[in-house]
Structures are given as C-alpha cells and as structure tokens.
Amino acid sequence: MNAVGQTLVLFRRVMRNLSRQPIWIGFMLVQPMFWLLLYSQLFRRITDLHGFGTVSYVDYLTPGIAIMTAFFSGSWAGMGMIEDLDRGVIERFLTTPALRSAIVWGRIVQSGFVSTLQALVVLLVGLALGAGNGGVLGWLVILAASGLIGAGLAGFSNGIALLTRREESMIAVANFISLPLLFFSSILIARSLIPGWMRGASLANPVEWAVRAARWHVLPGTSWGQIGLYLGLLVVFTAATGLFATRCFSAYQRTL
Amino acid sequence: MDAVVVSGLEKTYGKDVRALDGMTFSIPEGQVFGLLGPNGAGKSTTVRILVTLTRPDGGTATVAGHDLAREPDAVRRAIGYVPQASGVDREATGRENLVLQGRLQGMRNADTDRRAGELLELFSLDEKANALVRTYSGGQKRRLDVAMGLMHRPQVLFLDEPTTGLDPEARAAMWDELARLAAAEQLTILLTTHYLEEADRLAERVAIVSRGKVVVEGAPDALKRDLRGELVTVDLGSSASDGAAKVVEALPGIDDVLAEGQRLFARVDQGAQAVPAILGALDGAGFPVAAVTVSRPSLDDVYLHYTGREFRSDDEAGK
Numbered sequence: 001m002n003a004v005g006q007t008l009v010l011f012r013r014v015m016r017n018l019s020r021q022p023i024w025i026g027f028m029l030v031q032p033m034f035w036l037l038l039y040s041q042l043f044r045r046i047t048d049l050h051g052f053g054t055v056s057y058v059d060y061l062t063p064g065i066a067i068m069t070a071f072f073s074g075s076w077a078g079m080g081m082i083e084d085l086d087r088g089v090i091e092r093f094l095t096t097p098a099l100r101s102a103i104v105w106g107r108i109v110q111s112g113f114v115s116t117l118q119a120l121v122v123l124l125v126g127l128a129l130g131a132g133n134g135g136v137l138g139w140l141v142i143l144a145a146s147g148l149i150g151a152g153l154a155g156f157s158n159g160i161a162l163l164t165r166r167e168e169s170m171i172a173v174a175n176f177i178s179l180p181l182l183f184f185s186s187i188l189i190a191r192s193l194i195p196g197w198m199r200g201a202s203l204a205n206p207v208e209w210a211v212r213a214a215r216w217h218v219l220p221g222t223s224w225g226q227i228g229l230y231l232g233l234l235v236v237f238t239a240a241t242g243l244f245a246t247r248c249f250s251a252y253q254r255t256l
Numbered sequence: 257m258d259a260v261v262v263s264g265l266e267k268t269y270g271k272d273v274r275a276l277d278g279m280t281f282s283i284p285e286g287q288v289f290g291l292l293g294p295n296g297a298g299k300s301t302t303v304r305i306l307v308t309l310t311r312p313d314g315g316t317a318t319v320a321g322h323d324l325a326r327e328p329d330a331v332r333r334a335i336g337y338v339p340q341a342s343g344v345d346r347e348a349t350g351r352e353n354l355v356l357q358g359r360l361q362g363m364r365n366a367d368t369d370r371r372a373g374e375l376l377e378l379f380s381l382d383e384k385a386n387a388l389v390r391t392y393s394g395g396q397k398r399r400l401d402v403a404m405g406l407m408h409r410p411q412v413l414f415l416d417e418p419t420t421g422l423d424p425e426a427r428a429a430m431w432d433e434l435a436r437l438a439a440a441e442q443l444t445i446l447l448t449t450h451y452l453e454e455a456d457r458l459a460e461r462v463a464i465v466s467r468g469k470v471v472v473e474g475a476p477d478a479l480k481r482d483l484r485g486e487l488v489t490v491d492l493g494s495s496a497s498d499g500a501a502k503v504v505e506a507l508p509g510i511d512d513v514l515a516e517g518q519r520l521f522a523r524v525d526q527g528a529q530a531v532p533a534i535l536g537a538l539d540g541a542g543f544p545v546a547a548v549t550v551s552r553p554s555l556d557d558v559y560l561h562y563t564g565r566e567f568r569s570d571d572e573a574g575k
Contacts, residue, residue, distance in 0.1 A: 009360065020347060020388075087342075088342060089344075092339065092344075
C-alpha cells in the first residue's frame with residue numbers, strides 16, 4: 001500500500017474512533033456556535049470604531065471564529081497522539097512497514113477535516129444571524145483556510161506530542177502558543193486597530209494568513225492573488241509541520 | 257537456516273544501566289524458543305531490538321534472513337509482535353483492529369477480511385468480534401494481541417511475556433492456545449517469560465538470560481538432566497547460612513553448595529542418603545535446622561546453578 005493509501009486507512013481509524021464519542025461530537029459542533037453567538041454579542045458595538053470594512057460585525061466575525069475554532073482544535077491535536085503512545089498503539093504501528101509519515105498525516109488530515117466541518121457549522125450559524133460571508137466563493141475560501149490552519153497546527157502539535165510524550169507538557173505548549181497566535185492576528189479586531197509592531201509581527205503568523213484569506217470579502221481591495229498567496233503559504237506551512245512531525249518520530253524512536 | 261540470529265547485542269540506557277551485555281543466540285526455523293530470565297535480565301530489550309523498535313548500541317542480528325540495521329522494513333514484513341503491554345486500539349472492535357493491522361502490513365482487502373474471521377474463530381473471539389476492545393476481559397484482550405501478531409502470517413512471532421497479568425485459568429488457556437499454534441503453523445516463535453513453568457511447557461529450547469546475556473542454552477529436559485542428582489534445600493530458620501555452607505561442603509558426596517540468606521542449597525546424587533548426613537553435620541556444628549526439602553532439578557535449579565543466584569530473588573530485585 002502506498003503512502004496515500006496508508007494515510008487514508010489511518011485517517012479513517014481516527015475518524016471512526018472519534019465518531020464513537022457522542023460528547024466529543026456534541027462539543028465539536030456546539031463550541032463554534034457558542035463562540036460566534038457570544039462574541040457577536042460582546043463586540044456588537046465594535047464596528048462603531050473605524051477600520052472595519054463592513055457594518056455588520058457578524059459578517060466580520062464569522063470567518064474569524066471559523067479560523068479560531070480551527071486553530072484551537074489543531075493546537076490540541078497532539079493529545080490523541082499521546083493517548084496512542086500511552087496505549088502502545090504507536091509502537092505497534094512502528095513494528096509494521098507502515099510509513100511514519102502516514103501515521104502523522106492520518107492525524108493531520110483528520111484535524112483538517114474536522115476543522116472544515118466546524119467551519120461549516122460556523123458559516124451556517126453566521127448565515128442564520130444574517131452574514132452572507134461572500135457567497136459560494138467566500139464559503140469555499142473560508143472552508144479551505146480553516147481546514148489548512150487546522151491541519152498545519154495539528155502537524156506542529158503532533159510533533160510536540162512525540163517530543164514531550166506527556167499530557168502535561170502538551171497542555172503547557174498548546175496553552176503557550178494559543179493566545180499569542182490569537183492576539184497577533186486580526187481575528188477579533190480590525191487590522192488597522194492593532195499596534196504597528198504587532199501588525200508587523202502578525203505577518204509571520206499562519207493564523208493571520210488564514211484570517212486574511214478567509215476575510216477577503218469584507219476587506220475591500222483584497223485581490224485573488226493575495227488570497228492565493230495566503231492559501232499557498234498555508235499549504236507550505238502544513239507541509240512543513242507535517243515534515244517536522246515525521247522528523248519527531250525519528251527523535252522519538254531514538255529514545256526507545 | 258536460522259530464522260533468528262543474534263550476535264553480541266549491546267544496549268545501555270542512560271549512562272550506566274546496562275540492559276544487554278553481549279546477547280547471543282540463534283533460533284532454527286520452526287522452533288519455539290524461550291528466553292527465560294528474571295525481571296530486568298534484558299529479555300524485553302532483546303525483543304524490542306529484534307522487532308525494530310529499539311536500536312542496539314552494538315552487535316548485529318538477522319531476522320528471517322534480513323539484517324536488522326539494513327533492511328528494517330523487510331524484517332517488519334516478516335515478523336509478528338505481541339508486546340508485553342497490549343498495543344490494541346481499545347476504542348475499536350476486535351475485527352477492526354485485525355483489519356487495520358492487515359492493511360498496514362499491506363494485505364489485500366479480501367484476504368484481510370478472510371484472515372481476520374479465521375483468527376477470531378481460532379482464538380474463540382467470534383462472539384466478541386464486533387464489540388469494542390475495552391469491553392474485553394484480560395484473557396480475551398491477550399488472545400486478540402496474539403491474533404494481531406499472526407494477522408499477516410509472519411514467519412517469526414515474538415511473544416513478550418504472553419501470560420503476564422493473566423489469572424491462572426486464563427494463563428492455562430493461553431498455554432493451550434500457544435502450544436496448539438506452535439504445532440499447527442510453520443512458525444518460528446521467540447517467547448520471553450519469567451515463568452519457569454511456562455518455558456518448560458512451551459519452549460523446545462530455552463536460553464537462560466541473566467544480566468544482559470545468555471548464561472546457558474538447551475532443551476529444558478537436557479538442562480535439567482545435566483544437573484545430575486537432586487537438590488536439597490535446608491532452611492536454617494534464623495541463622496545465616498554462610499558458616500553452615502562450609503560444614504556441608506566438607507561432607508563426602510556433595511557436589512555443589514550455595515548459601516543464600518537463611519537458606520542452603522546442596523546438589524547431591526541421592527537425596528535420601530544425603531539428608532541424614534547433612535542434618536547430622538549441621539546439628540553437630542550448632543546450626544539448628546527449621547526445614548529441609550529434597551527436589552528433582554527444575555529450571556529454577558538450572559538458573560541457580562549457572563548464575564549462583566536464586567531466580568525468585570533476582571526477579572524481585574529486577575522489578
């Protein structure tokens with residue numbers, strides 16, 4: 001079986017196991033709805049400030065919440081890897097000819113898939129609140145950006161899981177990166193309202209790439225070239241973190 | 257041809273935990289071979305190296321004709337591995353676990369399904385086939401572990417402590433399964449165990465392992481036969497046995513005397529004749545005797561003979 005076949009087999013395994021956890025499914029679907037409803041209420045008046053490209057904060061916020069949901073679930077993706085490590089599942093995989101990269105990519109694809117599903121929920125709730133999110137093209141870009149940022153951070157998170165192998169360390173790392181990724185981005189606030197130095201730094205933030213791509217329809221003047229660039233950067237980011245996680249496998253195995 | 261050839265394996269964990277110290281043995285094709293030793297003797301480390309999980313610091317090994325360092329994937333295709341701690345997916349069913357294992361080993365779909373059904377039946381798991389593994393009993397889970405190792409019809413099966421943690425009933429059942437398996441399939445099996453009885457029962461040949469290397473190797477019966485005579489064990493109650501050992505050593509017809517704690521082990525040709533002499537000599541020298549037993553040699557005695565230490569106390573110390 002080739003690398004893609006193995007990745008799909010392992011992707012189906014994690015999806016099947018997740019689908020057997022009704023509580024997880026419940027939270028996966030409710031959480032993004034909850035965030036969108038909550039934030040859109042809390043920040044209702046924020047568009048009175050200048051710098052927002054649209055009058056409706058919901059329209060502004062929906063892509064942001066989709067991305068935020070994706071990057072949070074991506075950051076935590078390593079927890080599943082730690083569980084597999086603890087239960088000896090990974091060691092069993094390692095004694096088969098299965099590619100290490102397929103073990104990692106099965107989980108990365110899963111995170112991307114789940115993030116895309118969650119983004120879809122956000123878009124539906126947004127629609128119910130009156131946000132069109134740029135029509136079909138807008139929806140497709142938001143789904144792609146959400147899936148990619150979820151997958152990319154999942155690669156990083158799985159790598160960290162293989163290096164630390166402890167839930168506590170994994171939680172510490174996920175917490176440590178989450179808020180900076182959020183604050184060095186325009187998820188909740190207009191770009192023009194972010195202090196200059198933070199705005200500069202945010203250019204290196206993959207989450208910001210995802211937000212910029214996803215929010216193109218409410219930011220006048222965004223060209224398709226820019227959207228393509230951001231999505232392309234996210235593809236590169238995902239490939240890089242996937243490679244990182246695969247490398248972490250070698251590091252992990254050296255310690256056995 | 258030998259299915260497994262292990263030559264001078266070395267492995268040190270951290271700075272000074274020497275797990276393997278020149279481990280060497282080989283297993284002819286089709287044989288059930290037991291690595292017998294107390295906890296911490298290096299059995300699991302050896303197996304983990306042979307299944308390509310751990311890299312040795314020195315030495316070489318081939319499995320099914322493939323060099324471990326140069327062709328790890330060929331080794332992985334040729335082996336089944338039943339780890340000490342189960343590696344099955346608890347959130348999946350028994351059948352799903354088997355099918356995934358088959359797919360990862362590169363089996364075709366139809367063959368995978370057929371083989372999974374066959375193994376579920378062979379290990380009496382058909383009723384639990386579609387239940388999640390977390391609902392399995394310890395014995396059922398262990399049988400599934402073994403079935404997983406056999407899924408892709410490997411040439412060599414590694415069983416690391418296959419019955420540790422099972423209750424006596426499940427252990428006996430597992431021994432029956434393994435004995436049947438060894439007879440039926442054209443399979444080379446390497447079994448590690450710290451149960452002497454298990455090695456005696458299942459292995460055609462055993463290597464007794466202590467402190468990272470093989471101390472003696474042979475068929476269990478031959479090993480026991482080599483220890484001529486019988487073993488007299490004297491329990492001295494409260495007094496230390498060192499002085500008493502000297503007294504017994506001086507007696508005629510005594511081959512071998514070992515003192516450990518309050519106990520004394522003496523190898524003799526005829527237990528019934530030697531015991532009165534031993535008791536008389538100890539009494540005369542002022543060593544009160546609490547109990548005395550005479551036994552035919554067991555693998556315990558083989559271990560004691562070749563390492564100079566008692567199996568049970570080494571086992572405790574290695575935990």
